[in-house]
Amino acid sequence: MNERQIMTSDEVRRAIARIAHEIGERNGGVTEVVLVGIYRRGIPLAKRIAAAIQSIEHKTVPVGALDITLYRDDLEIRGPSTHIQHTNIPGDITGKIVVLVDDVLFTGRTIRAALDALTDLGRPERIQLAVLVDRGHRELPIRADFVGKNVPTASSEDVAVRLNEIDGGDDAVMIMRGAV
Amino acid sequence: MNLPPIAPHNPWMATATRKRRHVLDLDDFAEQEILDVLDAAVSMKEILGRSVPQVPILRGKTMANIFYEESTRTRLSFELAARTLSASVMNMTAKGSSVEKGESLIDTIRTIQALGADIIVMRHGESGAPYLAAQHFKGSIINAGDGRHAHPSQALLDLFTIREHLGQLKDLHVVIAGDVLHSRVARSDIWGMLRCGMRVTLCAPSTLIGDMQMWKASHPGLRISYDLDALLPHTDVLMGLRLQKERMQAGLLPALREYSTYFGISAERLDHLPKHAIVMHPGPMNEGVEIMPEAADSPRSVIETQVTNGVAIRMALLYRLSGETQA
Incomplete structure (x- = not known):
């Protein structure tokens, strides 16, 4: 198996800063914005975007955590997962602009599950999607509104995002070949 | 104060490569598996507190309650747990069923299986009855109380x-x-x-x-x-x-x-x-x-919290028994 780095920690930092700018720009400010990270790596990313927004807009954006295990469509294929995380959304999302945050956008099935989960929790005014990496190979009509980096990949490859908060060490995005 | 290790040949036990199939007693649960169920129940309890307490994960699955003894909280909380996870529910009590006409336990299990149940939740007055049922059912059995044996x-x-x-x-x-x-x-x-x-x-x-x-x-x-x-x-x-x-x-x-x-x-x-x-x-x-x-x-x-928590625990068990059998 060989791996190739496609983003360094500096590039991750700049991508997050740009996404933070774009979220404010697209929504005419951030007053109604709620960031919701998808377990696991979406959560530290959402917190970092919130911190970047804080330094740009001088406004605190609420950050929530969403576990989509119970909305998955592959229970029959993958079986139950041992760990279900705690969903924790700050306040009512009805009428808000929810920005879903995840590390990698691939088939779109996770986002489909997240959309279902969010609509069970309230009726947001708008839902947008921010991802660090879009690697293509969509199986559903879903696209991201804010993308850190578009990376063409082969379906046999794997994209691994390493974040200091979870993996320790420096942030990095790697492509692993022949991981399957 | 260590318990003797669980016998490796125990046919019901979950292993690293084999998902749990039945919940008949806790004697075949290792500590880690117990803690996993409790952790899952914490997340399940959050769902119960929502204004729309329902998630779709067990859509298309069917749970059958078959109760040969009376029960209020166990039967209702299994039913609520199944509905919260979007499973459908069949209820059978011995009273008023073909059991009164002399249908055997095994025949009842086969009937429930033919009706499409994936999980049978069973209460019976005889200790060990769910173990017999487990041998004649292709899905999963959850023991909801058998005689004086286990719950x-x-x-x-x-x-x-x-x-x-x-x-x-x-x-x-x-x-x-x-x-x-x-x-x-x-x-x-x-x-x-x-x-x-x-x-x-x-x-x-x-x-x-x-x-x-x-x-x-x-x-x-x-x-x-x-x-x-x-x-x-x-x-x-x-x-x-x-x-x-x-x-x-x-x-x-x-x-x-x-x-x-x-x-x-x-x-x-x-x-x-x-x-x-x-x-x-x-x-x-x-x-x-x-x-x-x-x-x-x-x-x-x-005591009242125990009842509420029972729904969350039963949701965690139903989820754990569902889906494909790879670990």
Whole structure:
């Protein structure tokens, strides 16, 4: 198996800063914005975007955590997962602009599950999607509104995002070949 | 105080490569699996608190409740758990079913299977009946109480409630006071509590301890006492058990009043517990016999929380048994 780095920690930092700018720009400010990270790596990313927004807009954006295990469509294929995380959304999302945050956008099935989960929790005014990496190979009509980096990949490859908060060490995005 | 390791040939046990198929008792649950179920139940409890308490994960699955004995909370909470996870539910009670025409347990199981059930939740008066059912059913069986043998989902919800209130399980001391002899709840609780590193003392007249004397040798950490008042200052969890008059033969107790005096959980006895201690009861209660109304309603009592938590635990179990069998 060989791996190739496609983003360094500096590039991750700049991508997050740009996404933070774009979220404010697209929504005419951030007053109604709620960031919701998808377990696991979406959560530290959402917190970092919130911190970047804080330094740009001088406004605190609420950050929530969403576990989509119970909305998955592959229970029959993958079986139950041992760990279900705690969903924790700050306040009512009805009428808000929810920005879903995840590390990698691939088939779109996770986002489909997240959309279902969010609509069970309230009726947001708008839902947008921010991802660090879009690697293509969509199986559903879903696209991201804010993308850190578009990376063409082969379906046999794997994209691994390493974040200091979870993996320790420096942030990095790697492509692993022949991981399957 | 380590339990003997679980026998590796145990056909029901979950392993790293094999998903759990049935929940028949807690004797084949390793500590880690118990903790995994409790952790999953924490997330399930969050769902129950939502304004729309329903998630789609078990859509298309069917759970069948088959109850050969009466039940309120177990049957209803399994039903609520299944509906919260979007499974459909079939209910059968022995009364009013073909069981009254003489249909055998195995034939009933086959009928339920032909109707498309994925999970059977079963209560039966005979100890071991769910094990027989498990041999004749292609899906999963959850034992919801068999005779005086086991009631694993109750034991799990007890552990969940204790951890929720006291923050830990390890090293806590549980006193189980009451009709241990007839109690399937006590038998499953003992397995689960000891495996999680708790100490358990059974407290009852010796006629209601019965064969539990024999468990002591094989269950380090299990004690038996006849003096409830002496135990109280060293108790973290005081659990009352119902006197099961329907299973009781004559002569086990000289008088209910006498039993109450020595073993009943009264408000005065609660005063001798440490400040943090909680009072539990699996229900249904004989108020005024094994527990007094003032004790059941005291701020220490978590009896109603046990019922709510039962739904979350049963959701965690139903989810765990569903889906493909790869780990």
